Amino acid sequence: QLQLQQSGPRLVKPSETLSLTCTVSGGSIDSGGHYWGWIRQPPGKGLEWIGSISWTANTYYNSSLKSRVSISVDTSKTQFSLRLNSLTAADTAEYYCARHDSYFGVGGAFDVWAQGTMVTVSS
Amino acid sequence: QSALTQPASVSGSPGQSITISCTGTNSDVGKYNLVSWYQHHPGTAPKLIILEGSKRPSGVSSRFSGSKSGNTASLAISGLQTEDEADYYCSSYAGSSSLVFGGGTKLTVL
Numbered sequence: 001q002l003q004l005q006q007s008g009p010r011l012v013k014p015s016e017t018l019s020l021t022c023t024v025s026g027g028s029i030d031s032g033g034h035y036w037g038w039i040r041q042p043p044g045k046g047l048e049w050i051g052s053i054s055w056t057a058n059t060y061y062n063s064s065l066k067s068r069v070s071i072s073v074d075t076s077k078t079q080f081s082l083r084l085n086s087l088t089a090a091d092t093a094e095y096y097c098a099r100h101d102s103y104f105g106v107g108g109a110f111d112v113w114a115q116g117t118m119v120t121v122s123s
Numbered sequence: 124q125s126a127l128t129q130p131a132s133v134s135g136s137p138g139q140s141i142t143i144s145c146t147g148t149n150s151d152v153g154k155y156n157l158v159s160w161y162q163h164h165p166g167t168a169p170k171l172i173i174l175e176g177s178k179r180p181s182g183v184s185s186r187f188s189g190s191k192s193g194n195t196a197s198l199a200i201s202g203l204q205t206e207d208e209a210d211y212y213c214s215s216y217a218g219s220s221s222l223v224f225g226g227g228t229k230l231t232v233l
Contacts, residue, residue: 037222039224045226046126046212046224046225046226046227047161047163047169047212047214047224047227048224049214049221049222049223049224052222060220060221062221062222063221096168096169101174104157104175104216105220106216106220106221106222107155107157107216107222108157108174109157109159109171109174109175109214110159110161110169110171110214111171111174111180113168113169113170114168115167115168116168
């Protein structure tokens, strides 16, 4: 059964860069036509799509974050990663990685989710 | 990409049925049959309950159903149970390889 496990810091300073990694186990990251995404939820607010990456490393970002975000994939390690720079308090959120189901790329539903990482941006 | 519009809260009694709406535009919900619904209990990972507007993943109760009319998608839950109390989010493909979520709806089972 496919599982996703996130890793990364829980506290980051303003203006610094957040780096989170999502490790895929129980399946392959580069087969099946799946895309892989990052979603966040600020405290008391709704879910926000950050961006996604295909198994061929094509990237797609939320236009509101595009200037600050980068997603990459390392198929040898079955991992994909998020980098978000120039952090402010507004980036404080629960961050999730997830898998899009097949066939519809970024339009595919997120059918497998990691447990999430609460990231606080504070000095 | 503007967030899809959902009611902030809905409520119902055990055994009743409720509907949660998700309103977008003719560039997202109205244009594509790619609306998903997620159930989110705080402190856990969101769970996919409806994909492609009306399809249920394996293992999801038939009490959950999805539909769409124009620019509005809807999630219906029949036979409410206490464990259905959660936050519910819709999402839709919005074209140009982008995705948008709704603001979320808190379901209270009275």
